[in-house]
Amino acid sequence: MSLNVYEIFYSIQGESSYAGSPCVFVRLAGCNLRCSYCDTRYAYGEGSPLDIAEIVRRVELYQWHLLEITGGEPLIQEETPELIWHLLERGYTVMLETNGSQDISRVDGRCIKIVDVKCPSSGEEKSNDLGNLSRLSEKDEIKFVIGDKEDYEYAKEIMKLMDPKTLKASPPHLSLVFNRLEPHVLADWILKDRLNARLHLQLHKFIWPPYYRTV
Ligand code: SF4
Secondary structure, eight states, X not given: OEEEEEEEEEXXXXXXXXXXXXXXXXXXXXXXXXXXXXXXXXXXXXXXXXEHHHHHHHHHTTOOSEEEEESSOGGGSTTHHHXXXXXXXXXXXXXXXXXXXXXXXXXXXXXXXXXXXXXXXXTOGGGOOGGGGGTOOTTOEEEEEEOSHHHHHHHHHHHHTSOHHHHHHSOOEEEEXXXXXXXXXXXXXXXXXXXXXXXXXXXXXHHSOTTOOOO
16 A cells, blocks of 8 residues: 655754744645635645655654644545554654645544645635534644735634634644735634634745745
């Protein structure tokens, strides 16, 4: 049983509440969406088939406890939940970054899910599986990528659908479309509305040029 892997690498986590932490990334190949601002188009292809034992072996080489499974979209591959289970069983802290179009209930509850909700400017708003809002645990995280005011208003409407307990435990991340919206503009909107959200800058894009990839 194998998964299509684009790359495995070690870098600084740029997103989520773990931003700033060293992290091993397993980037799976392929995505079912085509967001207007996508910065990982290189991962749309098929990648290299690797079985779970080989992925675990390569991850172990980095000798680091924090992992993220990302893409592309990891959950379009049937074996991804099994890979996550194997990594959790070995004691890793495992995060899953998913685009929000796939049912997250297939994934082990110990895994920290970072779930995107696609806003209108992505062009993929209709792909959201909003059922995921009620599948979140208190340690999972929601992320909106905001490109303009319409996206911001959309995010506020979606937040109204969330369980208040989940919202309080893990306020959503509002991230920016890089070079499209200035951070201070989004900051002003959040402050003015007293919105229970976290302004999120994609840290890795400030450390390295936006399309540089560590390997
Ligand atoms: S879901 Fe992620 S990888 Fe897929 S097109 Fe959108 S931004 Fe790119």
